[in-house]
Each structure stands twice: as structure tokens, then as C-alpha cells.
Amino acid sequence: MSVVTRFAPSPTGYLHVGGARTALYSWLYAKSQGGKFVLRVEDTDIERSTEEAKQAILEGMAWLGLDADVGPVYQTERFDRYKEVIDKLLAEGKAYKCFMPADELDSIREAQKEKGEKPRYPGTWRDRTDHPEGKPFVIRFKNPLEGEVVIKDHVRGEITISNTELDDLIIARSDGTPTYNFCVVVDDWDMGITHVVRGEDHINNTPRQINILKALGAPIPEYAHVSMILGDDGKKLSKRHGAVSVMQYRDDGYLPQALLNYLVRLGWSHGDQEVFSVEEMIELFSLDAIGQSASAFNTEKLVWLNQHYMKSLPASEVAEHAKWHFDQLGIDTTKGPALEQVIEIQAERVKTLKEMAEISGYFYQEYEAFDEKAAKKHLRPVAKDALVAVKEALLAIDDWSAPAIQSAINETADKLGVGMGKVGMPLRVAVSGGGNSPSLDITLALLEQTKVGERIDKALNFIANRENS
Structure with missing residues (x-):
């Protein structure tokens, strides 16, 4: 079996460090197995998706050097395919039209909560054929009523969920647009995805997606749900901890090699080794070596790695990234010594490329x-x-x-x-x-x-x- 992995961000904001780590793990596993890495942009949330966010994701991936073998593929360009599969499920009786008004469903859920029950759709329209003319409807997937879903997770071991815990999820909204969980399934199937690496917040989606894959007769990928990244205070990583956007780290003067090396160790390890070249990461990486515990972000460690790479990488390689910072300061590096020469004598003295540019202007201008x-x-x-x-x-x-x-x-x-x-x-x-x-x-x-x-x-x-x- 040829390994195919994917990174599938939603373009509703920048590429954050948690997403970048997921992308890195997916990319590394594909490379380590001689497989393919797919970049898929899940832009079906039309109201929140922006062109700016799409470009931010592509820019972040390019800066990190995580080049895709396939893509970027945009879900909004695949609506005809999703409709085709929905029609197939309807024709086979594996999906159905639900005419329940939203306010009625809200009332049912409120009553369930008051009784201490899990709020869920009760399957009212699951087997009904008395469809009212001209009324809006959603399309729901007929989830199995019995049995269980077993997820063999590379990170968390075996996860078992009873089908009685799952209701009939919506796969197409009343305006006809397909929903996230459905698009993901069709995409993974069509793209031959064999291994899905994603955040632990997707664990609840996985049994639903597996059931749809089974209904379609599609192969089931292997899964690896990675833990979240925490700030150094033990809370979920956010802007209050500093930079969380990948490109903010570029702007602050970090090398992509340093950030990649730092991210790979946020949950994965190989003995006590701290410094890894990309080639070593590819050679040594394993999904089964990803830990279950959440990892805390430590900026001091990232700074240490950045200094290491500024000093140890060929000056020409560092110069490719340093020039951007000189340009931002309006410093013309063609009017002075070769930038590589300045890097060789300044790398020991600074923590970031931004700092290097700030203290090196006198080599190029008055x-x-x-x-x-x-x-x-x-x-x-x-x-x-x-x-x-x-x-x-x-x-x-x-x-x-x-x-x-x-x-x-x-x-x-x-x-x-x-x-x-x-x-x-x-x-x-x-x-x-x-x-x-x-x-x-x-x-x-x-x-x-x-x-x-x-x-x-x-x-x-x-x-x-x-x-x-």
C-alpha cells in the first residue's frame, strides 16, 4: 500500500503552530514511507473563509518548506462531486431528507438537556416518505443504530464508540451545500488517503466519518490524533502567549529550520536527541512514537534552536532568510559586503535574524x-x-x-x-x-x-x- 497523507486546514485565519505541527507530522510520515502528501484547503465555510487566509496558509507552508505532492485542492471546486455522492446515498436509502424546522429541533434538544440526556436529533424523518411539497429540508446520513465503531489510533490506541452515541448527522444543509464531515469523507476517499494525522479535537468526528466511509464501501484510513499544544502556563496556546501564527515567527526573525525542529519535538521524540535536520526527521519519524500528553510551548528552547541554526547552517542558507529582514528595514545589502560574510561574524551575537538586521545596518548604509x-x-x-x-x-x-x-x-x-x-x-x-x-x-x-x-x-x-x- 502506497502511503498518502493530507493536511487539510480551513482558511478562516492564519496558519497557527498547532496546524503547522500537524502538517509537519503528516508530511514527515509520507516522506518517511516514500508516499505522497496532499494539501487540501477546506473552504466550504464560505462566510468565514477568506482569500487572505488561503494565501496565509500557502505562504506559511512554503516558508516551512512543507511542499505538497498534490494540491492545493479546494473543496469549493468539488461541489459537483459531493452532490453526486449525496445523490448516491439517497438512492441507496443510506441518507434521507429531513424537514424538521430548526426551532423544533432546538426545543427537542432543550427538553433532552432538562432530563439530563445527551441532546441529539431523534430520527423523526429517518423512515418517513410523506415529504411536504416546497418545504426546506436538510439531508441526513442514516447512521447505524446498532454496533460500534473501533478506531485503531496510532497515538491513543484502540478507541471504541457505540453507534447509539451517534445521531443522524446532516451531510447537506438546506441551501444544498455539503457539510464538513461529509466533504472530508469524500475527499479522503477520492484522494486515496491512507493515514489521517490531526488534532485530538477531531476524535468525535472520526466515528461519524468512518460510518459514512463504510456506507460508501470506501477503505478506512488509519488515524493518529495528536494532543494540543499548551502555553508555558499550562493553558491552551493563544495570542496571550506571544506569536501563534507561523508567519509571525518569520517576522520575529526565526529560521524555518528552527521552528520545524522545535515543532517536531512537541509530542514526538527519538531518545534524548534535541537537534534534527529535516533529513533526520524523515529517517526517524514514526506515528507510533507520538506521545499522548499535551506539550507546552517553550519560547526559550525555540530561541536556543534558532541560535544553533544561525551558527551551524551554511551562511548562504541563512542569508536567504536574513535578506528579508534587511529589506524590511530598507537596507540594501547589495551596497556592502556579501550578506554571508556579515552572517558569519554576527550569528554568535544575536538571537534572531531580525536582531541581526537591526545591528548590522552600518555595513551597508550610513x-x-x-x-x-x-x-x-x-x-x-x-x-x-x-x-x-x-x-x-x-x-x-x-x-x-x-x-x-x-x-x-x-x-x-x-x-x-x-x-x-x-x-x-x-x-x-x-x-x-x-x-x-x-x-x-x-x-x-x-x-x-x-x-x-x-x-x-x-x-x-x-x-x-x-x-x-
């Missing part, structure tokens, strides 16, 4: 002003002689390289009889605008020699203006 605290401490009149001397030494270098730059700085300090800090710190503030940068020799080597001279002049002018004010 800074607007000196950092007030750094300038107050290091651009004082006493620093003037050191800056003049080091400028002369730096501009005299024929081979503009880190070793030559370091030698010039050392020689300047020796010539003036001062410690390295008396030369290095004013120089650092002059070239970067602030008090922090990677080692001076490497930082200056990535800047043009003439630009370094111009920035030292800028610092000298700053000192002169302070003296005269």
Missing part, C-alpha cells in the same frame, strides 16, 4: 547618529589623538585585510603608549555608530577602506562639536 551612551563614554576629547593616529595607520595599509588592520591598531596603541581599549573603543564607535560590534579587525575588513576613514572623520567632527558647544 548610521544616522552615534549611540548616545557609547558616544558619551568613548568619543571624548581625550580620544581625538588616538582616532587621528589610527586613521593615518589604517589609510596607509596597502593590503586591506583583517591581519593588516589588527597590526595597524596594535602599532597605534604602542606608539601612543596606551592600552588597546583607548584606541579600539573610539574606533569601534566611529565605524559602527555604537559600542558593540564583532572584533574590530574583521568588522573593518568588511567595510571599504575609504569609508572607514570617512567615519573616523565623522567621529572627530562629533568630538570637535562637543568641545565647542
Whole structure:
């Protein structure tokens, strides 16, 4: 049997981290088994579905690198197929028209609640043929009245539900549009889905869907219902815990590799291993190794992984994602050193790509002003002689390289009889605008020699203006 999995989000909002983890597990299982991964957009809720949300889902999946083998497939383009299957069930007596008004059903359910009974449709129109002309109706599936549904779940083991717990669910509304539970069944059947990975909130839907599949003579997929993701306070993950949208993590400066690695460990494990490449995930992933317990989101762990990947991935790979953050700040990375070079010297010093872009602008454009605290401490009149001397030494270098730059700085300090800090710190503030940068020799080597001279002049002018004010 060729494995086919699917991720089937509803486009009523962004792609959240819980959905992304489900997509990842489905994608990994298909890849690990040499199968196919289907992306299906369940947009039958026409009132709540938006084009913006559809694009957000596609953008999130693309950013994570979870490419589909089939799709995206949109349910709204399959209404003719759903109608065909509904007509088949009606013709075979496996579905029926129900003319019960909504207010009548509401009254019945209220009475059931008052008696302490489970509210449910009582099957009033299940076998009736006295259909009133011109009255609105829904179409209900004839759920079996006896027996039970057994779900062999990869995460939760065997789940058994008696058919007496299930009522005859609506498969088409009064306006003719098919319902979620019915569309899912037809889609899974038509697309040959063999394994359904989804959240535990769908467990109640599964026996209903299995019964419809049986009525259609369709094969039953295997299921894996994963637990929800909690915030670090033990409550359901929500906006109050910070970013929950996948693209918000992109905007905040995380690498997709870091988020994927973090998400895979929210419920799945392989020994004590914490860091996994995508290739390792595919090789090692198993549905049966997914745990039953809810997982708590820990932003500190995600930050740690992000730092790991910024430092360990090839700089060219990090640069592909970092450039977006420089672009957001209006920084043209073509006017300066190769972005890969900046990443190599800055990755150790930041937590996110956003932070990297924010502190690296001086490599590509003129800074607007000196950092007030750094300038107050290091651009004082006493620093003037050191800056003049080091400028002369730096501009005299024929081979503009880190070793030559370091030698010039050392020689300047020796010539003036001062410690390295008396030369290095004013120089650092002059070239970067602030008090922090990677080692001076490497930082200056990535800047043009003439630009370094111009920035030292800028610092000298700053000192002169302070003296005269």
C-alpha cells in the first residue's frame, strides 16, 4: 500500500503552530514511507473563509518548506462531486431528507438537556416518505443504530464508540451545500488517503466519518490524533502567549529550520536527541512514537534552536532568510559586503535574524547618529589623538585585510603608549555608530577602506562639536 497523507486546514485565519505541527507530522510520515502528501484547503465555510487566509496558509507552508505532492485542492471546486455522492446515498436509502424546522429541533434538544440526556436529533424523518411539497429540508446520513465503531489510533490506541452515541448527522444543509464531515469523507476517499494525522479535537468526528466511509464501501484510513499544544502556563496556546501564527515567527526573525525542529519535538521524540535536520526527521519519524500528553510551548528552547541554526547552517542558507529582514528595514545589502560574510561574524551575537538586521545596518548604509551612551563614554576629547593616529595607520595599509588592520591598531596603541581599549573603543564607535560590534579587525575588513576613514572623520567632527558647544 502506497502511503498518502493530507493536511487539510480551513482558511478562516492564519496558519497557527498547532496546524503547522500537524502538517509537519503528516508530511514527515509520507516522506518517511516514500508516499505522497496532499494539501487540501477546506473552504466550504464560505462566510468565514477568506482569500487572505488561503494565501496565509500557502505562504506559511512554503516558508516551512512543507511542499505538497498534490494540491492545493479546494473543496469549493468539488461541489459537483459531493452532490453526486449525496445523490448516491439517497438512492441507496443510506441518507434521507429531513424537514424538521430548526426551532423544533432546538426545543427537542432543550427538553433532552432538562432530563439530563445527551441532546441529539431523534430520527423523526429517518423512515418517513410523506415529504411536504416546497418545504426546506436538510439531508441526513442514516447512521447505524446498532454496533460500534473501533478506531485503531496510532497515538491513543484502540478507541471504541457505540453507534447509539451517534445521531443522524446532516451531510447537506438546506441551501444544498455539503457539510464538513461529509466533504472530508469524500475527499479522503477520492484522494486515496491512507493515514489521517490531526488534532485530538477531531476524535468525535472520526466515528461519524468512518460510518459514512463504510456506507460508501470506501477503505478506512488509519488515524493518529495528536494532543494540543499548551502555553508555558499550562493553558491552551493563544495570542496571550506571544506569536501563534507561523508567519509571525518569520517576522520575529526565526529560521524555518528552527521552528520545524522545535515543532517536531512537541509530542514526538527519538531518545534524548534535541537537534534534527529535516533529513533526520524523515529517517526517524514514526506515528507510533507520538506521545499522548499535551506539550507546552517553550519560547526559550525555540530561541536556543534558532541560535544553533544561525551558527551551524551554511551562511548562504541563512542569508536567504536574513535578506528579508534587511529589506524590511530598507537596507540594501547589495551596497556592502556579501550578506554571508556579515552572517558569519554576527550569528554568535544575536538571537534572531531580525536582531541581526537591526545591528548590522552600518555595513551597508550610513548610521544616522552615534549611540548616545557609547558616544558619551568613548568619543571624548581625550580620544581625538588616538582616532587621528589610527586613521593615518589604517589609510596607509596597502593590503586591506583583517591581519593588516589588527597590526595597524596594535602599532597605534604602542606608539601612543596606551592600552588597546583607548584606541579600539573610539574606533569601534566611529565605524559602527555604537559600542558593540564583532572584533574590530574583521568588522573593518568588511567595510571599504575609504569609508572607514570617512567615519573616523565623522567621529572627530562629533568630538570637535562637543568641545565647542
